[in-house]
Amino acid sequence: MKPSGICILGSTGSIGQNTLAVIALHPERFKVIALTAHNSVDTLYEQCCIFKPAFAVLMEPQAAKNLQSKLTQQGISTKVLCGLQDLCEVVSLPEVDKVVAAIVGAAGLLPTLNAIKAGKQILLANKEALIMAGDLFLATASRTGATLLPVDSEHNALFQCMPPGYQTGSRPQGVSRLILTASGGPFLKTAKSAFKEITPEMACQHPNWKMGKKITVDCATLMNKGLEVIEASKLFCFNHDEIDVVVHPQSVIHSLVEYHDGSQLAQLGTPDMRIPIANCLAWPERIASGATRLSLTQVAELTFLPPDVDKFKCLSLAYNALCLGKAAPTVLNASNEVAVQSFLQQQMCFSQIPSIIETVLQTFYDLAANSLEEILLADKLARERTFDLIQAGA
Known part of the structure; x- marks a missing residue:
């Protein structure tokens, strides 16, 4: 071969x-x-x-x-x-x-x-x-x-649970709902009132996954899960009200697919990105990833909670952007990138991230996004506006 x-x-x-x-x-x-x-x-x-x-x-x-x-x-x-x-x-x-x-x-x-x-x-x-x-x-x-x-662990989990022969970009037959799991990040049990004291070092300490700084901060705000909701909608052709998020602190179940008959299929594994990477590299075959094998007896307990969208407002902002359509997801993403980078550079507080993104989203949500040029323009405008708000101390 x-x-x-x-x-x-x-x-x-x-x-x-x-x-x-x-x-x-x-x-x-x-x-x-x-x-x-x-x-x-x-x-x-x-x-x-x-x-x-x-x-x-x-x-x-x-x-x-x-x-x-x-x-x-x-x-x-x-x-x-x-x-x-x-x-x-x-x-x-x-x-x-x-x-x-x-x-x-x-x-x-x-x-x-x-x-x-x-x-x-x-x-x-x-x-x-x-x-x-x-x-x-x-x-x-x-x-x-x-x-x-x-390759994202959650979307790869959904992909693995789809009907035989399924390919992304089409609506899978027999599937009624997608369920994305979230670890809850490092501040799952932290009071919202303490968010303004969170430092970049604290936000970059994910309890389960080893990732880059940007995505780790996104996990801390739950924006990462919000972005994944939009991603799942695009990849698998589901509406916003057909995609749920559930907090699962152990990060053992990576996501679930619900079928019309009520069955829910889940993909389980250790929190190791080599598993979804190996799945994609060899697809549709299976090869060794080098990851540690999952032991359910060692895990012992799996827990599930609804997300707190008041405490983690970025998740609801992402759902709103998906509902709004047009350039709203582009604007959300661009504003978030600038805000997270500014937070990592200690130019703004952790607690300011969602409020700044919301302001920018309200300003530019209705821009068109039918061509690459329109997408890049929306991205540019959202970044500039976010930067200006941060500089002004919003």
Whole structure:
């Protein structure tokens, strides 16, 4: 069997590193063609030394120059490219079969869309790009024959519980409801009155998962779950009132699918991203992921709670954005990205995040989002307005 050619967008992040860990277990099945990062020279250098991709892409010219110099000194023939245009070109190389879209935030939109246009199999770990341009992604995939496979643990769980032969972008037959589970994040038992005292260090301590800072803060506000509601709506063609969220602190059940007959199918596993990554890499086959096996007797207890949308208002904001449609999801995502980054830089309080996002959403929710140009404009306006509000101390 010819190895599948892999391109990883964002190989130095958590998803990228976990993907390479799974690939390392199956060298006969996968060949790394291209690895990309923003400016993480040292980590990308180490990955190139191990996997020897044909191409590496960095976004900053000096970083690319430094990486090329280091690789040349070691006699490694990887060609280092630079910039968005090169990033968009490597995903469409004929030797690339699968593209792991793991760039965090809106920065992953254009290269992921280019991979879809090239008809590749997309392992989608960038929820923000799908939230911004989900309809465009699915319409383009339908035209080019590209396949979208969800890597997010919750959406991968839903995907695994769908009827046989199901593919994303269509309404699954016999399914009536989707149920997304949420850990509740690090502040599940923290009083809302204490939110203004939360520091970036506190917000980046997730109780179950090891992830990047941005997504970990999103889990702390429950915005991550709200974004996942929108993502599930796009991927599986469900309305907002057909998608529920339930808080499940143990993170053992990753999501459930309810069928018309009342059956609920759930996917269980340890909280390890290598499981959904392995599922997508080998789909429709199954391969070893390297993850620790789940022991229900050790877990012993599974608990479930309704989400507190008063305490975690970001979840209700996401539901509202999904209901509003048009550019509202794009605006929500853009404002959240700026707000979270500002919080991480200690420019605003944790408790201000939802109120600023709500103000921006109320301002721009009705913008059109029928084309890539309109989507990017809405994204730009929402970011500028959020930045202005933060600077003004709103």
